[in-house]
Amino acid sequence: MSMTNANFPMDAEGRTYHVGIKRGELANRVLTVGDPARAITLARSLDGVDLENTPAKTIPANLFSYASHRGFLTITGTYKGVPVSIVAIGMGISMMDFFVRECRAVVDGPMLIIRLGSCGSLSDAAVGDICVPSGSYLVQRNYDFFAGDSDNASAKPYHLSKIFQADPEITKTLVKNMSAKLGDNHVWSGVNATADSFYSSQGRQDLNFVDANQDLFTELVEHEPNTMTLEMETFTLYHLAKTSTTAPLGQSQVSNGESKSKNSIRAGACMMVFAQRKTNAFITKEDVVRVEPLAGQAVFDSLVEVQL
Numbered sequence: 001m002s003m004t005n006a007n008f009p010m011d012a013e014g015r016t017y018h019v020g021i022k023r024g025e026l027a028n029r030v031l032t033v034g035d036p037a038r039a040i041t042l043a044r045s046l047d048g049v050d051l052e053n054t055p056a057k058t059i060p061a062n063l064f065s066y067a068s069h070r071g072f073l074t075i076t077g078t079y080k081g082v083p084v085s086i087v088a089i090g091m092g093i094s095m096m097d098f099f100v101r102e103c104r105a106v107v108d109g110p111m112l113i114i115r116l117g118s119c120g121s122l123s124d125a126a127v128g129d130i131c132v133p134s135g136s137y138l139v140q141r142n143y144d145f146f147a148g149d150s151d152n153a154s155a156k157p158y159h160l161s162k163i164f165q166a167d168p169e170i171t172k173t174l175v176k177n178m179s180a181k182l183g184d185n186h187v188w189s190g191v192n193a194t195a196d197s198f199y200s201s202q203g204r205q206d207l208n209f210v211d212a213n214q215d216l217f218t219e220l221v222e223h224e225p226n227t228m229t230l231e232m233e234t235f236t237l238y239h240l241a242k243t244s245t246t247a248p249l250g251q252s253q254v255s256n257g258e259s260k261s262k263n264s265i266r267a268g269a270c271m272m273v274f275a276q277r278k279t280n281a282f283i284t285k286e287d288v289v290r291v292e293p294l295a296g297q298a299v300f301d302s303l304v305e306v307q308l
């Protein structure tokens with residue numbers, strides 16, 4: 001595929017460089033996940049799917065879908081009559097950045113984006129429970145600390161950012177709808193920490209590397225006592241929602257000398273606890289199969305309930 005415009009590459013059809021979608025293929029309301037298999041499972045809850053004749057792991061034939069060459073999968077249909085998309089993005093803050101920016105570029109008007117992911121739990125939330133973070137900060141390896149120079153005596157091995165907030169209405173709606181599907185005692189509120197590694201910056205011990213992360217959990221709780229979850233994407237979603245402008249594509253956000261205050265993206269997130277970091281328990285396949293579709297329906301219910 002040949003691209004034009006090095007600043008924001010698109011092909012002749014108007015497809016973005018990595019997610020590969022073009023105008024008209026994505027709804028204003030988007031559920032994003034990591035795993036493409038999860039996207040396909042959740043697509044079974046969309047309108048008009050012939051469940052009997054659609055084998056598991058197969059994208060329902062009545063829905064639009066596009067798999068990009070960089071591993072993004074987009075599925076678009078309707079839920080309770082309202083247009084929605086599901087986008088699987090893989091893992092990590094870079095993939096979230098590709099997804100949010102490229103989707104924003106091909107959709108007109110305001111957008112609602114909700115992530116349904118998995119996480120490690122630092123609170124009492126058990127494997128299979130759902131956490132709905134009202135905010136997220138970033139845990140970033142301080143690369144300079146590991147340079148081996150002598151001038152890092154006072155530096156910390158991990159940077160902890162400020163907290164960026166989810167959209168409060170989306171968070172509230174998610175908690176309500178998750179509780180309806182899974183029961184109040186399986187739904188948790190608090191703050192998420194997004195890490196730039198599954199390993200070092202999530203406090204996992206790996207003797208093959210110098211990670212200086214033995215005290216990381218204590219530092220996270222000192223930074224934010226409500227720290228509940230660790231994962232790898234949500235901070236970037238909340239951060240980009242907060243910095244989204246209302247300027248149409250190609251128009252400067254500061255065209256009149258003032259930055260626009262109203263954001264065009266409102267975001268929320270929820271995650272299934274896969275790893276209980278205090279007890280070291282890990283989720284079973286049966287629990288994933290049970291929780292995933294219910295959590296997906298709660299997200300779709302929230303996406304269509306909140307006004308654009």
Ligand code: DUR
Nearest residue numbers: 034091118119120231232274275
């Ligand atoms: N994840 C974590 N940490 C965990 C469990 C799940 O980062 O302990 C999420 C984020 C990432 C993927 O997308 O799952 C890594 O397995």
